[in-house]
Amino acid sequence: MAHISTTTPSAVALSIGQHRIASPVALAPMSGVTDAPFRRMVARFGAGWVVSEMVPSDDLALGEEEARLRAEGDGLDLHVVQIAGCEPHWMAEGAKVAAGAGAKVIDINMGCPAKRVTGGYAGSALMRDLDLAENLIKATVAAVDVPVTLKMRLGWDEASINAPELARRAEASGIQLITVHGRTRQQFYKGQADWSLIAEVRAAIGVPLVANGDVATVEQASDCLDRARADAVMIGRGAQGKPWFLAQVAAHLAGMAVPADPDLASQRDVAVELYEAQLTHYGVAVGVRHARKHLGWALDVAAGQAGASAMTLSAARRRVLTLDQPEQVIAALDEAYDALAWRAAA
Known part of the structure; x- marks a missing residue:
């Protein structure tokens, strides 16, 4: 992390x-x-x-x-x-x-x-x-x-x-x-x-x-x-x-330099780690639903860092927040963060 x-x-x-x-x-x-x-x-x-x-x-x-x-x-x-x-x-x-x-x-x-x-x-x-x-x-x-x-x-x-x-x-x-x-x-x-x-x-x-x-x-x-x-x-x-x-x-x-936000790849890792921890904490059936709010917030933060509007991310965001299978959710997260990285580079 x-x-x-x-x-x-x-x-x-x-x-x-x-x-x-x-x-x-x-x-x-x-x-x-x-x-x-x-x-x-x-x-x-x-x-x-x-x-x-x-x-x-x-x-x-x-x-x-x-x-x-x-x-x-x-x-x-x-x-x-x-x-x-x-x-x-x-x-x-x-x-x-x-x-x-x-x-x-x-x-x-x-x-x-x-x-x-x-x-x-x-x-x-x-x-x-x-x-x-x-x-x-x-x-x-x-x-x-x-x-x-x-x-x-x-x-x-x-x-x-x-x-x-x-x-x-x-x-x-x-x-x-x-x-x-x-x-x-x-x-x-x-x-x-x-x-x-x-x-x-x-x-x-x-x-x-x-x-x-x-x-x-x-x-x-x-x-x-x-x-x-x-x-x-x-x-x-x-x-x-x-x-x-x-x-x-x-x-x-503390009067120290404020560290920058983690890069998008690290933010993706943080989101996935939290997602998997919540599946363990609640069980998959409940955890998938409970984690959606956290994934939504994470994507909003990443979109802001990439300079992308919520509209730009809307389709990928809908996929992430409506899928029920954990492996599909993580794959959709990968796609969303890759798209944001491309947007940031552009």
Whole structure:
């Protein structure tokens, strides 16, 4: 696999509990995206740490297979599992299962805006009931011996920006790092993340603060850190199709030259490696379907590097994303990347 090497100066020192973090750049938890194969790949390129997709705490505690797959982290030096729920008992039990299976950090989700999550009074809905949120945090922290972190939004809506208050309570309850997405729940992913409002959380806490939201370039990463007065930046959608992007951000923040994107041949190898890893992770029947979004993002990134429009790639892209036999998918990928290489050379 193509590799981007980064080093981080000692001035940028960050820890999660006893775990020293190599760079202040994290991969955000994204449901249906940050599965174990993708996290392993991003970590190998050089992310500071990576977080699992959200895992329902009760499903994990009850041994549901889908929850187990979401929480898997074999091969990761720092295995972080994010759990969600609205009942202290199940949050504690889910945290115990995750830690017992090897998680070195438990992250609590109080930021997911999806209606299926907030409808059950989990995710960002907890920002409407800080007493319940505090009880969930205390139960989770008490249940495990590993560090517990928290991810939240600015608040439920613009009239209730209460992230600083929740952060204060969280730190007092034992949370060791806090991540804030610079939007309210009611914004979902619309508009622009407000990094400056995250700085109000910085003034309220002494534990490390991570800023999240709309970081798609290395310049935006440094701007985000400055405006949020944060210790680290967390990147989600900016890494889709570009598992090397976090390493590029880390180099920029360290004052080093930012490595170029891997060439198209290396990008093809990365896409195929991730595809095959997801087939192994999920089984072929499920993996073929699950991997399509990653292949689509990879092709979009490659098309951009080659200077080709999405229209130019549309026929090959349709083939890659509709074929069901893995060998046919890989052959179609080869054809697509060969066409892009020809386009780039021309």
